Amino acid sequence: MTSDLEDQLRAVSLRVTRPRLAVLAALRDHPHVDTDTVIALVRADHPTVSHQAVYDVLRALTAAGLVRRIQPAGATARYERRVGDNHHHVVCRSCGTIADVDCAVGEAPCLTASDDRGFAVDEAEVVFWGTCPDCATEHRSEIHQSGRK
Numbered sequence: 001m002t003s004d005l006e007d008q009l010r011a012v013s014l015r016v017t018r019p020r021l022a023v024l025a026a027l028r029d030h031p032h033v034d035t036d037t038v039i040a041l042v043r044a045d046h047p048t049v050s051h052q053a054v055y056d057v058l059r060a061l062t063a064a065g066l067v068r069r070i071q072p073a074g075a076t077a078r079y080e081r082r083v084g085d086n087h088h089h090v091v092c093r094s095c096g097t098i099a100d101v102d103c104a105v106g107e108a109p110c111l112t113a114s115d116d117r118g119f120a121v122d123e124a125e126v127v128f129w130g131t132c133p134d135c136a137t138e139h140r141s142e143i144h145q146s147g148r149k
């Protein structure tokens, strides 16, 4: 498993370091986490890795295209390993949970602009906003309880 991550670093000409492997492993197991969560996950296994090292690694991995940075409006930046397939995200307005939504068309750009203003459009990024199943259930039971009072 680890050698697989090492290969990915070498494929983009990044030196294999322990913090880089740790960040990749954390994101493999936990997609769509913010920087603080990545730091906590990495430091749980590697207490000597500093906050600054994790910041630097996230920046390097994002620049190299191994990690995708997403930032829904009003939310903190999240990171994920699933790159290059032009998938989209659905975000819960209530708790901020993010889930993947496959691109409906399968390749970028999956939407055609009504007027591209002469730009050569090569990508469209869609964020779907709504209520996740957990929050919907909670909301329903609240209504249910208050109705019984």
Ligand SMILES: [Zn+2]
Pocket (backbone or CB within 6 Å): 092, 093, 094, 095, 096, 097, 131, 132, 133, 134, 135, 136
């Ligand atoms: Zn939610």
Ligand SMILES: [Zn+2]
Pocket (backbone or CB within 6 Å): 031, 032, 080, 082, 087, 088, 089, 099, 100
């Ligand atoms: Zn995703």
